[in-house]
Amino acid sequence: MKRSVTIIDYGMGNIWSVKSALEYLGCNVIVSDDNEVIKDSKYLVLPGVGSFKKAMISLSKSKLDKAILDATLKNQSKLLGICLGMQLMGIKSFEDGETDGLGLISKKVEKLKETKQNIFKIPHIGFNSVKSGPNSILFKDLADKSDFYFVHSYRMLSDGNGIEATAVNGEIFLAAYEKENIFATQFHPEKSQINGLTLLKNFLC
């Protein structure tokens, strides 16, 4: 039996890329916007490219927000949020006003700190090294300071809650997060070559 993974399709995100990485790992990939399918999935991926506000509106309109909470909180399904998907799991975002998130990660999403000389450009785009925390499941078998692909302007900050990994772009920010069945990466593992595939494999193990 192939491992089944459901990609939550709320109309935003690089679904094809995520699907192709998961299929490369030998998974049976379901792309779905069906609440029942999502509730019953053991492995969920919440991808995302785009604006926080539009994404939350789309999730709540289709009641996918509730399905995600049911799956993770009631059924203990494993969830991996990627990039915007990670941010959506936070308490709230200050992109485009103020919007509440799913609240699975008790952190706020704010814009990367701008520096006076613009030495650190925003958006933060490219491969950057990630310092992983101890006892991380996601970073098992990965060298410390492995490179992952980032493309974002907003971020969460590390506050010692959960197992955290960090990266630096003008400030230290949260690159990945895990706590029990909740996993999230600000970077794109599906676009981070062998390092990203290893991380996805770790999530699925």
Add this chain to the structure above:
Amino acid sequence: MLKKRLIFILLYCDGYFMLSRNFRLQRVGDLNWLISNYDFSHISFFIDELIILDVSRKEKQTKFFIDTLKTISYKCFVPIASGGGVHSISDAKILLRSGADKVIINSSLFEKNNFLVNLSEEFGDQSIMASVDVKKSSEHGYQAVKKSGSEIVNESLTEILNNLIQSPIGELYLNSIDNDGTGDGYDFNLINLLPKNCHKPLIIAGGADNSKRLLEGFKNSSIDAVATAHLFNFIGDGLKSARNKLIESGVPLPIWDLDTVYDYKNILNAND
């Protein structure tokens, strides 16, 4: 530390991949040619990003291009930016759902509407790569051109770039039509047209056909990524050896542990 990027550009036109010189296109081969000469599921370990552009001059055959994008991006685990004739939200959406992580906007940058704002509200500014093709003339100096280099934009280029940097875009992609395909190296004067303290990531293209030329680009500290579209010069192990030379020369590129090859399928499915 944020690494520099080596970008490979694929130019697609009416079913074929092209070599471009000063924006004059020469047919090289179709998708099968590309796959037999550039195995992106393997060679993509030697580039940091792929740009795939539909440069068809007549009507764009969207469906064929999208299928091509899907085929190339499948099992290619590097970021992909794609564009060519993106004029609407739905044009952008179909690319982003077919393997692209970012959309490239060129001629639409010069339409007087809120396109960039609307795009960024939908997909975020980090998904938007603004591409400006530049041509030099003895009379007018540097000017932006649109529609595959066929139409000069009359606004001052400095102003255009200044405005773009204030717009909701993720990064800026500057291409010199005069140096395109010549092997003369990048035109670094383009960078002087940008405002000081340009806070958007900068990609430069046009004129690099070997690792020496790529290295010249990386030595300029304003540049975040260098790009080449030279489809003939990097066949087979070309990208691999270029990358190794760049790393030996001290360019901070991400380094992949290529010896780590897991049998993922067996690991994942053994416990089921």
